[in-house]
Amino acid sequence: MNNNIFYIDMDSFYASVEELNDQKKEPLVISMNYDKSIILSANYLAREKGITSGMPLFLAKEKYNKIKICNPNLEKYNFYSLKIEEILRFFSSTVVKQSVDEWYIDFSKSNLIYNDEYELASRIQNKIKKDIGLSSSIGISYNVFFAKMASSIKKPFGIEIISKENFKSVIWDSDISKLHMIGKKTTIEMKKIGINKISDLANFKDLDLLKEKFGIIGIKMHEYSNGIFNDFVSNKNTSISISKTFNHLLNDEREVWKNFKSIFEELWEKTAYKNLFFKKIIITFYEKNKSESKSFTFNNYNLSYEKYFLQATVLFDKISIKKNLNKISINFATLIHSFEFKDQLDLFTNEPEKDIVSKVNKKLKEKLVTYANKKLI
Ligand SMILES: [Mg+2]
Known part of the structure; x- marks a missing residue:
């Protein structure tokens, strides 16, 4: 098999879990049952009516007033997520969870013999469907990046292969x-x-x-x-750092600042080059016999350079030893590879949610839409 990476993405996961035991399939959304709450997931019948996730419930009701509403039940979704993962582990031990309903499997080191990627994907898909009753789509490629893209091409219950030979078409x-x-x-x-x-x-x-x-x-x-993935970095390292030892002691704060800034910039470049995102900054200054560290953890990945740099400046100010320094080190931790970073609307994180809520309110010229309470979910 040349295409060893399989990306499994469940089809309208929350909604599908909710309708598992329903005899009659009908348009259904996952949302708190207030007009102002936001839809977290919509099944395919609801999508046919023009209803999508991210939409406020009252707009969905305008599109289809008999829409079935299910309150989100994260415990239940996690339960099914674990069941699916168990099935995936039956096929391979190298299953990497990406989110509650997405995984990738690297079959490159598998002992099992499969000649045909499509047949293997179809077996996985059918086993999940038969054992649990849920529909998934599978993307197959020679790298995670294309495999993830492939998983969304033929949804629902689709299989797509993006290979070195066919990626252009x-x-x-x-x-x-x-x-x-x-x-x-x-x-x-x-x-x-x-x-x-x-x-x-x-x-x-x-x-x-x-x-x-x-x-x-x-x-x-x-x-x-162009299909080139020479430097794919797997997410094995949890932090990346640069330390600089000086051949003379730094005594002038401006000199310390200048070096600090250049180490920060160098590390930023290095992180970007490896396509890594991080949440935590740790800085350490060393004197002959002592060192001092300060750190800060952000709520989100993928913030702007300015936000990270500003925070680094705050940490710099908090460190009291700024004389007789012989070493400075900066560390970016809690890394994820950009493959794992979902640059998409995720209603359980803050920033995109704020964005969509303020947009809807702006459109309505009134503060009508609020968030579903995370604790209630
Ligand atoms: Mg999904």
């Missing part, structure tokens, strides 16, 4: 926003320089402009769109 014609990892902002910036389709990025000649606009990630994206 499968993805090149798609809108640039479909390239995994490209978020809304990057999409807008890409379109400004004439990159509308994935093929436009793949054939883009001005690499300096890509680097200038998007940093090293721009170059990586260009490689990905």
Whole structure:
């Protein structure tokens, strides 16, 4: 098998779990039952009525007033998530959980002999369906990035292979926003320089402009769109750091600051180059016989350089030893690879939620929409 990475993504997971025992299938959404609450998941029958996740319930009711509403039950979803994972582990021990309803499996070191990727995926899919009753879609590729993209192409209950041979015909014609990892902002910036389709990025000649606009990630994206994944970093390391030892003692605070800043920038580049995101910053200053550390943990991944740098500055100020330094080290911890970072609407995190809620309120010119209480969920 040349394409060893399988990406399994359950189809409208919460809604599917809720309708497991229903005889009659009907349009159904997962939401708290207040008009202002936001829909977390909609089944395919509801989607046919134009109802999507992220929509406030009252708008959904306007589209279909007999919509069935189920309160979210995270315990139940976790229970089924574990059951699915058990089935996946029956096929391989290298199952990596990405979220409550997404996993990838690396079959490259598998002892089992499979000749045909499609047949294996179909067996996995059918076993989940038969044993639990839930529908999944599976993407297959030679890297996680394409496997994840492939999983969404033929939903629901689909299987798609993106190989070294066919990737151009499968993805090149798609809108640039479909390239995994490209978020809304990057999409807008890409379109400004004439990159509308994935093929436009793949054939883009001005690499300096890509680097200038998007940093090293721009170059990586260009490689990905050409099917090149030389430096895929697995998420084994939990932190990345740079330490610098000085051959003379730093006594001047401005000099300490200058070095600190340049180490921070170097580490930022290194992290971006490896496509890693982080949540925690730890800085340590060393004197001859003592050291002092300060750290800060953010709530989210993928914040702007300015936000991280500002926080690093605050940590710098908090450290009391700034004289006779012989070493400075900065560490970014709680790393995830960008493959694992979901740049999509996730209603259980804060920022995208705030964004959509304020947008809806703006549209309605009134503060009508509020959040479903996380504790109630
Ligand atoms: Mg899913």
